[in-house]
Amino acid sequence: MQVINRKFFIPILLFPLFCLSQISEVNPPNYIKTVNFKGNTPETQLPILKLGEYVILEFDALNGNEADYYYKITHYNYDWTPSVLMKSEYMDGFDNQRIRTYENSFNSYQIYSHYQLTIPNQQTRGLKVSGNYMLSIFNSNDELVFSRKFMIYEDATAVGVNIKRSRDVKFIEEKQRVEIIITSNNIQLNNPTQNVKAVIVQNNNLKTAIKNLKPQYTLGNQLIYKYDTETSFWGGNEYLFFENKDVRAANTGIRAIDLQELYHNYLFTNVERASKPYTYNPDINGNYVITALDAENPSIEADYVWIHFSLIPKETFKNKDIHVYGNFNNYVIDESTKLQYDETYNVFTNTMLLKQGFYNYKYVVVNKDGSLDEGAISGNFYQTENNYKVIVYYRDLGARYDKIIGIGEGSSVNISN
Structure with missing residues (x-):
């Protein structure tokens, strides 16, 4: 009877599992x-x-x-x-x-x-x-x-995107629902319920995307997605923002300036918005733009500045992990984004080294189980202006890879019932 050498047997078993694992950034x-x-x-x-x-x-x-x-x-x-x-x-x-x-x-x-x-x-x-x-x-x-x-x-299908309020009365004031219609004029979609998959991305943040959506039903050459809970996002709130294109003078959102080894910009202290009424405040949906005053090329002339964030606490915040959140660091949540409680001034603070520019940010809570609660501090409102992108994947019969056959985009600025 042949004896299997365990030293070589284990990697053979583990190799397929390694190859099938999802890749993160x-x-x-x-x-x-x-x-x-x-x-x-x-x-x-x-x-x-x-x-x-x-x-x-x-x-x-x-x-x-x-x-x-x-x-x-x-x-x-x-x-x-x-x-x-x-x-x-x-x-x-x-x-x-x-x-x-x-x-x-x-x-x-x-x-x-x-x-x-x-x-x-x-x-x-x-x-x-x-x-x-x-x-x-x-x-x-x-x-x-x-x-x-x-x-x-590939521009092979037309993707219609409509933003609606939630059908669930419990969340009608807090959630936004995405309806999708995919029209395939140029290609024949074989077995679309299995081979077509849609992904919805809110404000260019892949970490909160809704994935692997299958069409609810077909109508001629159209695939219809009119789900409620399956395609619903929390509305969130408009992002907070600051601009420091001139590090030596007052800018939007900046309370004080100091020069040490580098410039320090102290932002106005923010407050919890979840318990307050929604107020329209134009933003760029979490993005940022590098810019500097009197600079021909901001890419190399913009300086780095220590940005001081601060948040007035409520009793419900004291035992929670609060983070600063935005596209400036690709929506990463780690120790560098965590706010620390300052007992002397009774305020949550965080300091980050950021390049001069215009930045959107918000405060979010990370629960004990690791889940993200974007609305705990900012609130969730159906009126919030959010950008949605729908990415449509298709793998034809016998194909070896997943194509992206269409992109759709919509904004909740025209949200309807």
């Missing part, structure tokens, strides 16, 4: 700041590009080493498990190339190197198929520094 270390990932829009956000369009990644390295960084591009299925495609099947050219475009900061207290990568470029001439992608940045030792997700779509 890797957050950058402390010396990497202002990761700006965008397509052909001025605001940094989740890049969703039409096949053939370009994408730009920018970031700052504050360690002053002028280090070399390399990039790799990987294709994924709709659920962010690795696809079976070879690089040559989804990429024209090569990756694992050095980022050649970088400049050092100019006339700033904080020294940094600003890196910029544009795809397509001479080495990576283009991406050939639609779907989910991950852009990963490595250092010269081939160690992963950080990664970011992006999507490429």
Whole structure:
């Protein structure tokens, strides 16, 4: 009887499990700041590009080493498990190339190197198929520094998006419901209840997206999604904001200024809004824009400033984990975003090093079980202006990867019953 060598047997069992695991973004270390990932829009956000369009990644390295960084591009299925495609099947050219475009900061207290990568470029001439992608940045030792997700779509279907109030009377004042109609004029969608999957993203935040939605029913060449609870989001509240394009003078949302080793900006102390009536306050849905007064190139002339956040506590906040939240750090929740209670002044505080610009932010609560409660401090209101994107995935019979066949977008500014 043959004896199986356990030393070789265990990896064979574990390999398929490893390959099928979902991939998450890797957050950058402390010396990497202002990761700006965008397509052909001025605001940094989740890049969703039409096949053939370009994408730009920018970031700052504050360690002053002028280090070399390399990039790799990987294709994924709709659920962010690795696809079976070879690089040559989804990429024209090569990756694992050095980022050649970088400049050092100019006339700033904080020294940094600003890196910029544009795809397509001479080495990576283009991406050939639609779907989910991950852009990963490595250092010269081939160690992963950080990664970011992006999507490429084909304009093969029309995606209609309507924002409605909740049908549930219990949540009619707090939730927003997304209705979707997918019209397939150019392609035949085979077995759509199994092969078509929709994802709804609120304010470009993949971490709170509703995934794996299947059509409720079909009507001719249309797929209809008119769910209630399955496609409902908490309305939230408009984001708070500040602007510090001039670090030496008063700006919107900034109470006081101080110069030490770097400039310090102290924001006006915020209060809980959940128990107060909704007030319209225009925002950019959690995004941020880098800008500096009298700077020809804010990418290298904008300085880094210590931003001091503060929140007046309520008794219900005392035993909760409260964090500062926004696209400025890709909606990451960790120790750097956590507010600390200051007994001397009876206030929650947090300090972050951010580049000059216009920023949206809000305060959120992380529950003991790790779940996120965005409305605990800001409140949830159906009137809140939110942006919604619907991403439609399709895998045809016998296909080897998930295409993105359409993108739809809607705003709750015109919400209806």
